[in-house]
Amino acid sequence: xxxxxxxxxxxxxxxxxxxxxxxxxxxxxxxPVAALAVAAYGGPALLVLLACVLGSLAGEGLGGxxxxxxxxxxxxxAVLSGLLLALTLPPALAPGWAFAGGMLGTLVGRQLMGGxxxxxxxxxxxxxxxxxxxxxxxxxxxxxxxxSWRGTGFWEGLAAQDPLPxxxxxxxxxxxxLSGALPPLPAGWPAGERLDLIRHAQDLLxxxxxxxxLWPRLPGLMGEVSLLALLPGLCWLFTARLxxxxxxxxxxxxxxxxxxxxxxxxxxxxxLPALYVKGTGLLLLISVFASDPVTxxxxxxxxxxxxxxxxxxxxxxxxxxxxxxxxxGLALGAGLLVPWLDRxxxxxxxx
Amino acid sequence: MIPLRKAMPRAGVxxxxxxxxxxxxxxxxxxxxxxxxxxxxxxxxxxxVRVGDKVHAGQILSRPLGIGARGLxxxxxxxxxxxxxxxxxxxxxxxxxAGPLPLxxxxxxxxxxxxxxxxxxxxxxxxxxxxxxxxxxxxxxxGLPLDLELDLLPPGSRLVIMALSQAPAxxxxxxxxxxxxxxxxxxxxxxxxxxxxxMVLHAPSRRESAxxxxxxxxxxxxxxxxxxxxxHPWSQGRLALCAAxxxxxxxxxxxxxxxxxVCGLGRLLAIEGQLSxxxxxxxxxxxxxxxxxxxxxxxxxxxxxxEVWPGTPLRDLLTALxxxxxxxxxxxxxxxxxxxxxxxDPDQPLLPGHLALGFLPDPAxxxxxxxxxxxxxxxxxxxxxxxxxxxxARLVEEGRVGDARRLGLESCVDCGLCSWICPSRLELGxxxxxxxxxxxxxxxxx
Ligand code: SF4
Ligand code: SF4
Numbered sequence: 001x002x003x004x005x006x007x008x009x010x011x012x013x014x015x016x017x018x019x020x021x022x023x024x025x026x027x028x029x030x031x032p033v034a035a036l037a038v039a040a041y042g043g044p045a046l047l048v049l050l051a052c053v054l055g056s057l058a059g060e061g062l063g064g065x066x067x068x069x070x071x072x073x074x075x076x077x078a079v080l081s082g083l084l085l086a087l088t089l090p091p092a093l094a095p096g097w098a099f100a101g102g103m104l105g106t107l108v109g110r111q112l113m114g115g116x117x118x119x120x121x122x123x124x125x126x127x128x129x130x131x132x133x134x135x136x137x138x139x140x141x142x143x144x145x146x147x148s149w150r151g152t153g154f155w156e157g158l159a160a161q162d163p164l165p166x167x168x169x170x171x172x173x174x175x176x177x178l179s180g181a182l183p184p185l186p187a188g189w190p191a192g193e194r195l196d197l198i199r200h201a202q203d204l205l206x207x208x209x210x211x212x213x214l215w216p217r218l219p220g221l222m223g224e225v226s227l228l229a230l231l232p233g234l235c236w237l238f239t240a241r242l243x244x245x246x247x248x249x250x251x252x253x254x255x256x257x258x259x260x261x262x263x264x265x266x267x268x269x270x271x272l273p274a275l276y277v278k279g280t281g282l283l284l285l286i287s288v289f290a291s292d293p294v295t296x297x298x299x300x301x302x303x304x305x306x307x308x309x310x311x312x313x314x315x316x317x318x319x320x321x322x323x324x325x326x327x328x329g330l331a332l333g334a335g336l337l338v339p340w341l342d343r344x345x346x347x348x349x350x351x
Numbered sequence: 352m353i354p355l356r357k358a359m360p361r362a363g364v365x366x367x368x369x370x371x372x373x374x375x376x377x378x379x380x381x382x383x384x385x386x387x388x389x390x391x392x393x394x395x396x397x398x399x400v401r402v403g404d405k406v407h408a409g410q411i412l413s414r415p416l417g418i419g420a421r422g423l424x425x426x427x428x429x430x431x432x433x434x435x436x437x438x439x440x441x442x443x444x445x446x447x448x449a450g451p452l453p454l455x456x457x458x459x460x461x462x463x464x465x466x467x468x469x470x471x472x473x474x475x476x477x478x479x480x481x482x483x484x485x486x487x488x489x490x491x492x493x494g495l496p497l498d499l500e501l502d503l504l505p506p507g508s509r510l511v512i513m514a515l516s517q518a519p520a521x522x523x524x525x526x527x528x529x530x531x532x533x534x535x536x537x538x539x540x541x542x543x544x545x546x547x548x549x550m551v552l553h554a555p556s557r558r559e560s561a562x563x564x565x566x567x568x569x570x571x572x573x574x575x576x577x578x579x580x581x582x583h584p585w586s587q588g589r590l591a592l593c594a595a596x597x598x599x600x601x602x603x604x605x606x607x608x609x610x611x612x613v614c615g616l617g618r619l620l621a622i623e624g625q626l627s628x629x630x631x632x633x634x635x636x637x638x639x640x641x642x643x644x645x646x647x648x649x650x651x652x653x654x655x656x657x658e659v660w661p662g663t664p665l666r667d668l669l670t671a672l673x674x675x676x677x678x679x680x681x682x683x684x685x686x687x688x689x690x691x692x693x694x695x696d697p698d699q700p701l702l703p704g705h706l707a708l709g710f711l712p713d714p715a716x717x718x719x720x721x722x723x724x725x726x727x728x729x730x731x732x733x734x735x736x737x738x739x740x741x742x743x744a745r746l747v748e749e750g751r752v753g754d755a756r757r758l759g760l761e762s763c764v765d766c767g768l769c770s771w772i773c774p775s776r777l778e779l780g781x782x783x784x785x786x787x788x789x790x791x792x793x794x795x796x797x
Contacts, residue, residue, distance in 0.1 A: 015771055015772050015774075017774055018722065018774050018775070018776060019722045019723075019725055019774045019775045020722075021774070022725070022727070022774050075722065115723065116722075116723050116725065118723065241729065241732070244727075244728055293725055293726045293727040293728060294725050294726050295726075296726070297726075298726055298728050298731060298739065298741065298742070299728075299731065299739065300728075300731070303728075342742075346739055346742060346758060347731065347737055347738070347739050348758055348759055
């Protein structure tokens, strides 16, 4: 009887952790945010979440049927894409749209380009862009006021303290910057005159309060319900080297001073926190999407160059841009430059 | 980038063979030896024994072919059972990259583990000697390879040590300083050749040290050693040969076949060095077992140091370790787990250079299902040479070895860390090995 010895080239030992486990760990890292979003926005948010994940899985399966590509359901990439898409969406989107976004994003962004590893586009961002272009109305009507333990009268409470006019004016300025990306103004709010951007941002922050970092006080994306719920997961991903820190780090290094310059002095400095408070998806874009390994460069130098490019693109968009589509499109477009960056900035080794 | 010395402990890899071994030892008594006639890919030799020949420990089995090659000596006494060609994984890392090579081997059975001195040394004379020498292409040659010269010595030979060469100062120094090694050389010769006596020719001024050597040699030899003091080296040599009843000058092989080995002191030291290498004894192999899967977090239990004769088939080691070679659902690794080749053939001979073997026993070993590269960049981060393993591997697989060379393919040190860390289980290291192999081939072809 032939001995049962097994064949394979060296090394014959491998580190624990395969592609699937990386995906699932990213899912795990993001799940506190998703759970908080469901808690804050209730049933509709849960439906959006499920619809996105199911849509993404359906896209993966359909892609396999259409192009005969192997389907890697178990590797968690489809679930992760669905989850990421859901985090970029307003909480009360019709589940049908969410499903369509998940499916089309995976089909176009990943399966059409050769499946996991071959794609230049992030499937979740692709799905988001498709929805922004195809269903702007559905998106705009999907913003919800988060539940608060202070009662639903939070807005009324604010009104009683009279920060509302300020909030509103800030809102208008930001809305101009990112038209369409923001929740609509509650009915009956008076339109105010434009104020200085700094004042608006300051006012906005004051209105939201510091606990906005923990629990959403204003309508926003599902993925930005709580900075504190997002940060531990992100830190874990970075320290466990599951995602690379270089791109987010270079964006965060470049973005504030560039905004400062471009937005004319200190105004820029207030934009970042203001944009977070408004739940625009900036934080997700910087931390999660910009560190998606598949659609970002390989080499260290290329990673820094990519981060620099994304940061400058964001500045241009924040200061002069007019459309939220461009916001998501930017990250997608940057992915198309990755092969070129990898080619020109390839590491040549020490020898 | 993770420095290599940090990455190794992360890989859970123990460095093989601590200098002082305190753990368990196992002595492996092989049933047969399979001795490949090539010790490296380049070094070749040719068998000088035939099937059915009885050989003794230390006997020449093959003669070297080409410059720098080495002949092979038998580690143990036994009988030549076969001259075969079989796939052998040589221990050198370059040979490993090529996988098992079909190599001519001498297979010995009926092994004799008793003292190597037992049994008479082969002695050829007359037509048998001529036939053997012509078979080896050495007929008519004045000089003989030292190996063969020693091989030709009949039992009861006489050793003539010329301590008065044309470099008397050197001889004097050797006599004074190296007397212990000279003694060891003569002892090794006695063990292998049944020397009868020795004669030391020396300069009159070295009488004292020569006498000391002679006294020590006398205790090693059956007959008493002599010393002869004299004038010029040439006349000393003539004198010595006349005393031995031999014509002078006389070709070496004639002297050897007549039972006289003539050596200067330097040559005697060289013989000592050669004999200690040429009659290889058991060598140590560290055997580790690993628990769990191929992720190899830790070695399970303590390692065992196996003492193995060169040429011992792997199955004999497995049996000695209490493993069933026919049902070993485990991977037998040769060397460092990050770069090792699996030894797949239970008849694979173990050779010096196979330093550490490991077993990964797990019926549920996961397959290396390759996933797509997810561009995680971990292979770049861990590469100690800061190469781009994934890019290089891709270029090699696309056949663009020249481009890969420009990106540093040849500086890859084959540490295997890129494959180890890749979450998609890509065989990066293997592709790079293949690429370097192609480059070498291209260079040799050019
Ligand atoms: S095997 Fe070569 S390419 Fe891979 S990590 Fe080691 S040196 Fe780098
Ligand atoms: S470690 Fe594997 S998956 Fe990651 S970049 Fe290298 S080859 Fe690709």
